[in-house]
Amino acid sequence: MKRCSEIRELLSEYIDGGLGGGAEQSVADHLGACDACRRELEGLRGLLSLARERTHEEPSHDLWPGIEERILGTFERSGRIRTGGRRFDLRFLAGLAAGLALALGWMAWSDGPASPAPEDTLMASYLLLLHESEDTMSGATPDEIESAVAEYTAWAAELAERNLLESAAKLVDFAGWELVMGDEGPTSRPRGRVPGIEGFFVIRAQSDEQALEIARDCPHLGRGGEVELRPIEH
Amino acid sequence: MQSGVQQRDSEGRPIGVDRVVTDARLAAAGDLGAFERLHRATVGRVYGVLRRLVGPEEAEEATQEAYVQAWIRLPDWRGEARFETWLHRVAVNAAVRGRRRAGIRRDHEADHAGTRAPVAPAPGSDERMDLEAALGKLPERAAQVFVLHDAEGWTHAEIGEALGVSAGTSKSQLHRARMLLRETLGDRESQA
Numbered sequence: 001m002k003r004c005s006e007i008r009e010l011l012s013e014y015i016d017g018g019l020g021g022g023a024e025q026s027v028a029d030h031l032g033a034c035d036a037c038r039r040e041l042e043g044l045r046g047l048l049s050l051a052r053e054r055t056h057e058e059p060s061h062d063l064w065p066g067i068e069e070r071i072l073g074t075f076e077r078s079g080r081i082r083t084g085g086r087r088f089d090l091r092f093l094a095g096l097a098a099g100l101a102l103a104l105g106w107m108a109w110s111d112g113p114a115s116p117a118p119e120d121t122l123m124a125s126y127l128l129l130l131h132e133s134e135d136t137m138s139g140a141t142p143d144e145i146e147s148a149v150a151e152y153t154a155w156a157a158e159l160a161e162r163n164l165l166e167s168a169a170k171l172v173d174f175a176g177w178e179l180v181m182g183d184e185g186p187t188s189r190p191r192g193r194v195p196g197i198e199g200f201f202v203i204r205a206q207s208d209e210q211a212l213e214i215a216r217d218c219p220h221l222g223r224g225g226e227v228e229l230r231p232i233e234h
Numbered sequence: 235m236q237s238g239v240q241q242r243d244s245e246g247r248p249i250g251v252d253r254v255v256t257d258a259r260l261a262a263a264g265d266l267g268a269f270e271r272l273h274r275a276t277v278g279r280v281y282g283v284l285r286r287l288v289g290p291e292e293a294e295e296a297t298q299e300a301y302v303q304a305w306i307r308l309p310d311w312r313g314e315a316r317f318e319t320w321l322h323r324v325a326v327n328a329a330v331r332g333r334r335r336a337g338i339r340r341d342h343e344a345d346h347a348g349t350r351a352p353v354a355p356a357p358g359s360d361e362r363m364d365l366e367a368a369l370g371k372l373p374e375r376a377a378q379v380f381v382l383h384d385a386e387g388w389t390h391a392e393i394g395e396a397l398g399v400s401a402g403t404s405k406s407q408l409h410r411a412r413m414l415l416r417e418t419l420g421d422r423e424s425q426a
Contacts, residue, residue: 071302
């Protein structure tokens with residue numbers, strides 16, 4: 001049987017479950033017979049639970065002004081900053097694609113990408129349809145709507161930066177018509193308040209898997225809406 | 235946001251769409267107001283871990299530097315890790331780099347043996363104050379490994395990467411730290 005000093009050298013790894021096999025068994029055997037080593041093990045466990053106690057602690061003063069000052073200094077160099085989330089039109093995603101095109105120097109629909117990446121030829125286009133659910137934004141305050149739109153914008157901006165966004169639009173809520181062919185030709189009626197399509201993105205991806213991966217990150221899913229992904233036929 | 239399957243908690247709220255995630259995405263797109271909200275929501279935990287890592291005298295400076303680094307790196311955050319996990323990694327890496335630079339300076343001045351300034355009592359239980367004080371007496375590397383492994387839950391591989399040592403070194407430093415802390419804190423128990 002091992003001596004207490006040898007056992008104590010192993011307790012740290014024992015507690016992490018890293019010993020395994022015979023070593024673990026011999027420590028367990030020893031602990032079964034030795035009060036002193038068992039107390040040491042308990043002490044070690046106490047230390048670990050003390051360490052894991054939430055270490056939430058507020059600094060003695062507000063650190064934000066200093067952080068902001070340094071970031072604004074960084075901005076002078078990098079040019080990446082936007083206060084208040086107002087670089088793009090925040091009221092309507094309809095302005096999104098145009099805003100992105102301006103902001104990123106990328107003319108989405110007129111001339112195509114300014115500098116097509118070499119892998120462009122391998123890219124396929126996909127339509128992401130954003131289906132509304134009953135509670136997507138109902139009862140939201142203007143602030144919440146603004147923050148939601150900015151979230152979509154941030155997501156889309158990242159796609160645009162990776163050259164994977166072709167266009168995007170938000171459809172007007174509670175408006176539009178439904179047309180059907182009747183006996184006397186097409187008839188139309190105002191679209192009622194039914195869950196429908198809120199907007200769309202046209203994205204580019206090298207594979208269905210990549211398109212799915214992009215769609216999975218769409219903020220719409222996190223807001224209770226559904227996303228439909230459809231490859232566009234060429 | 236990581237999964238396409240909409241998960242909801244017991245009260246029907248979507249899981250994973252919290253304020254922090256929304257603000258992180260806004261901040262990644264350059265929204266400084268969102269970043270300030272993020273800072274206010276997370277600074278207590280970030281300051282808490284940095285205080286243990288670098289000591290109270292340097293903790294506030296390290297925290298400010300951590301958030302500046304987080305701002306710069308936010309566009310790299312792809313949501314593959316929880317935002318707080320990512321933020322702590324950035325904060326720890328910045329602090330360790332800062333300590334390394336400071337260590338080099340101190341080596342030149344030859345006035346430092348690799349331990350940190352003693353930790354002043356932090357608010358909290360007596361036991362926790364003892365732990366913080368005992369941490370301040372440990373060799374710096376051992377203290378860092380203990381904080382990251384036992385308080386923050388990092389793996390030895392992650393610690394090794396952040397501190398620039400092997401996973402084996404991290405393991406042996408952890409053992410050393412625990413034994414020294416047990417000695418120090420055990421003494422206090424027996425005095426009490």
